Amino acid sequence: SYELTQPPSVSVSPGQTASITCSGDKLGDKYACWYQQKPGQSPVLVIYLDSKRPSGIPERFSGSNSGNTATLTISGTQGMDEADYYCQAWDSSTVVFGGGTKLTVL
Amino acid sequence: EVQLVESGGGLVQPGGSLRLSCAASGFTFSSYDMHWVRQATGKGLEWVSAIGTAGDTYYPGSVKGRFTISRENAKNSLYLQMNSLRAEDTAMYYCARDWSMGLWGQGTLVTVSS
Numbered sequence: 001s002y003e004l005t006q007p008p009s010v011s012v013s014p015g016q017t018a019s020i021t022c023s024g025d026k027l028g029d030k031y032a033c034w035y036q037q038k039p040g041q042s043p044v045l046v047i048y049l050d051s052k053r054p055s056g057i058p059e060r061f062s063g064s065n066s067g068n069t070a071t072l073t074i075s076g077t078q079g080m081d082e083a084d085y086y087c088q089a090w091d092s093s094t095v096v097f098g099g100g101t102k103l104t105v106l
Numbered sequence: 107e108v109q110l111v112e113s114g115g116g117l118v119q120p121g122g123s124l125r126l127s128c129a130a131s132g133f134t135f136s137s138y139d140m141h142w143v144r145q146a147t148g149k150g151l152e153w154v155s156a157i158g159t160a161g162d163t164y165y166p167g168s169v170k171g172r173f174t175i176s177r178e179n180a181k182n183s184l185y186l187q188m189n190s191l192r193a194e195d196t197a198m199y200y201c202a203r204d205w206s207m208g209l210w211g212q213g214t215l216v217t218v219s220s
Contacts, residue, residue, distance in 0.1 A: 001167070033206050035151070042213060043143075043151065048206040086151050088207070093164050095141065095153035 002091035004098035011104045018074040020101045022087030025068060032070035033088040034063055036081075037100075043086065047072060079105050108132035108209065110201050115214030122191050126214055128184035128201030136179040138204045142186045144197035145213075154199070155186065169195075191218045 004024045012018035022032060032050050035043040045054050047063035050070065060075045070089075074081055082105045087098040114126040128140070142154040155175040156164040163175050174187040184201050196218045203209040 035207070037151075042200060042210040043202075043207070044210070045206060045208045048208065054208055088151075090205070094166055095143075095156065095164075097143075097151045097153060100150040 002089075002094070002096050004087055004089060004096050006085075006087060006098040006101045008099070009102045009104065011106060012074075012077045014079060014105055015076055018077045018081070018103055018105075020072045020074075020085050020087075020103065022070040022072070022098045023068055024070075024089065024096075027068050027070055027089060028066045030065075030089045030091065032063065032065045034061075034070075034072045035086045035088065036083045037086065038083045046085075074103075077103075077105055081105060110203060110209060110211035112199065112201055112211045112214040115199060115216045117217045117219065118191055119220050120192060120218055122218070123187070123189045124191065124216060126186040126188070126199055126201075126216070128186075128211060130182045130184065130203070133203075135177075135182040140175075140177060140184045140204075141202045141207060142173075142175060142184075142199060143202055143207070143210075144195075144199045144216075146194075146197040149197075152197070157184070188216070191216075193218050 034047040036046045037043040046061050050065035051063040062073045084100045086100045111129045139158050141156045157175045172190045176185045198213040200213045201211045
């Protein structure tokens with residue numbers, strides 16, 4: 001079955017750029033989405049179709065997808081961005097999520 | 107207001123059944139694919155099922171043959187019938203709208219335990 005691999009944790013200083021990767025076989029041939037989940041809350045879509053931002057998502061969130069890796073980039077990271085982030089892609093009519101990355105802003 | 111509201115969770119014994127519901131409001135429910143996604147406490151997201159606008163259904167191997175997703179467009183409702191429940195099915199269950207899962211409900215908790 002298809003797998004998406006994310007680093008368990010990423011740390012970033014406030015104001016700096018955070019990059020969270022998601023790796024999967026030929027992931028660049030599929031569309032990737034990214035979700036943010038804060039403790040006790042439901043997930044929120046922050047990137048779809050590799051690089052598009054839904055309405056209401058700050059411009060500091062961006063995405064890319066090429067080869068075997070999709071990347072979520074948060075520029076000028078703020079304390080409120082501290083959360084778990086999950087990538088997602090479709091493969092053979094099934095949805096696959098990455099294991100999640102805990103972003104710590106310190 | 108555009109929202110999804112799940113209900114039907116609770117405590118059930120192993121081998122038992124449960125039916126979850128998801129009430130949609132504020133948008134044309136019949137025009138969207140819908141999903142169920144679950145999350146065990148402290149764990150990641152796991153896709154459970156999807157249903158297209160034409161009623162086509164999709165499942166991962168972990169629930170295929172035990173879970174059934176359905177929809178009733180006239181009632182703006184999504185359902186998940188869960189049979190032969192196991193301890194590992196214990197999780198918060200979310201419904202989500204469309205292929206990008208751009209809208210999520212608040213979740214309903216399912217606990218499978220004797």
